[in-house]
Amino acid sequence: MSPFLAIILLQGLVLVSAQAQAPAPAPTGPTNITAILTKAGQYTMFMRLLQTTRAADQINTQLNNSNSGGLTIFAPTDNAFSNLKSGLLNSLSEQQKVQLVQFHIISNFLSISEFQTTSNPLRTQAGDSTDGSYALNVTTFGNQVNITSGVVNTTLSNSVYSDGQLAVYQVDQVLLPLAFFRSPAPAPAPLEDKPKKGSKDPETSKDDTDTTTDSSGVIHGFNKLVFGVLLVGSIVYVVL
Numbered sequence: 001m002s003p004f005l006a007i008i009l010l011q012g013l014v015l016v017s018a019q020a021q022a023p024a025p026a027p028t029g030p031t032n033i034t035a036i037l038t039k040a041g042q043y044t045m046f047m048r049l050l051q052t053t054r055a056a057d058q059i060n061t062q063l064n065n066s067n068s069g070g071l072t073i074f075a076p077t078d079n080a081f082s083n084l085k086s087g088l089l090n091s092l093s094e095q096q097k098v099q100l101v102q103f104h105i106i107s108n109f110l111s112i113s114e115f116q117t118t119s120n121p122l123r124t125q126a127g128d129s130t131d132g133s134y135a136l137n138v139t140t141f142g143n144q145v146n147i148t149s150g151v152v153n154t155t156l157s158n159s160v161y162s163d164g165q166l167a168v169y170q171v172d173q174v175l176l177p178l179a180f181f182r183s184p185a186p187a188p189a190p191l192e193d194k195p196k197k198g199s200k201d202p203e204t205s206k207d208d209t210d211t212t213t214d215s216s217g218v219i220h221g222f223n224k225l226v227f228g229v230l231l232v233g234s235i236v237y238v239v240l
């Protein structure tokens with residue numbers, strides 16, 4: 001193959017990969033969790049977590065999918081976050097932050113009265129709770145709904161939003177799963193984390209294809225471009 005052809009092919013590849021990074025238009029659905037929480041006020045910390053873990057996008061996608069059974073979200077107030085043991089949030093790995101957010105979300109709509117007939121433990125998006133690590137249990141007394149994770153006891157203090165598909169309830173404590181306190185905890189071991197980044201793990205590969213605009217995406221694209229240019233340069237060098 002002639003060096004020129006090789007260069008043109010490589011440049012084509014670089015262009016394609018740069019285009020794959022271009023931002024897609026934001027989803028325009030009727031229900032937007034960020035808008036709801038912004039309007040309600042006092043949920044800045046929770047909103048930030050929803051965004052950094054990309055849960056906000058997933059929530060909006062689920063809500064705008066007419067086949068979904070709706071969602072119930074327990075939204076801890078900013079006060080709840082500031083009452084956490086200091087440093088706790090920062091000590092969590094990225095995966096644990098995702099699990100923490102998922103622990104506050106139930107994949108179906110629950111009105112206050114429906115809590116009286118749900119069976120324990122509630123199935124949160126944090127998943128399997130057969131050993132109680134991610135159990136969220138409810139006890140009700142009339143319209144009073146208490147929830148416990150085994151670490152935290154709290155009461156649904158206020159209905160922030162409800163439209164028959166999405167229910168958002170205020171909680172005055174961050175719901176911490178027992179899993180975070182069981183030892184030996186899955187401590188963030190760097191040696192185990194690294195292979196996961198490149199693997200086909202659904203969460204991480206979702207990250208790679210996510211098309212929201214953020215600076216890391218731009219940097220990512222830029223790195224590919226630089227890499228492409230270096231590659232072309234070294235091939236030219238070798239060929240000549």
Ligand SMILES: *[C@@H]1O[C@H](CO)[C@@H](O)[C@H](O)[C@H]1NC(C)=O
Nearest residue numbers: 139140141144145146153155
């Ligand atoms: C709910 O929690 C409150 C406050 O901790 C407590 O007084 C009440 O008895 C609990 N109700 C139920 C049904 O467990």
Ligand SMILES: *[C@@H]1O[C@H](CO)[C@@H](O)[C@H](O)[C@H]1NC(C)=O
Nearest residue numbers: 120121132135137148149150
């Ligand atoms: C939650 O409920 C289940 C089933 O009743 C029970 O086995 C478990 O111990 C409870 N966990 C907590 C933290 O209350």
Ligand SMILES: *[C@@H]1O[C@H](CO)[C@@H](O)[C@H](O)[C@H]1NC(C)=O
Nearest residue numbers: 147148149150151152153154
């Ligand atoms: C939560 O409530 C249970 C049962 O009422 C009690 O045994 C436990 O000590 C409470 N835990 C916390 C952290 O308040």
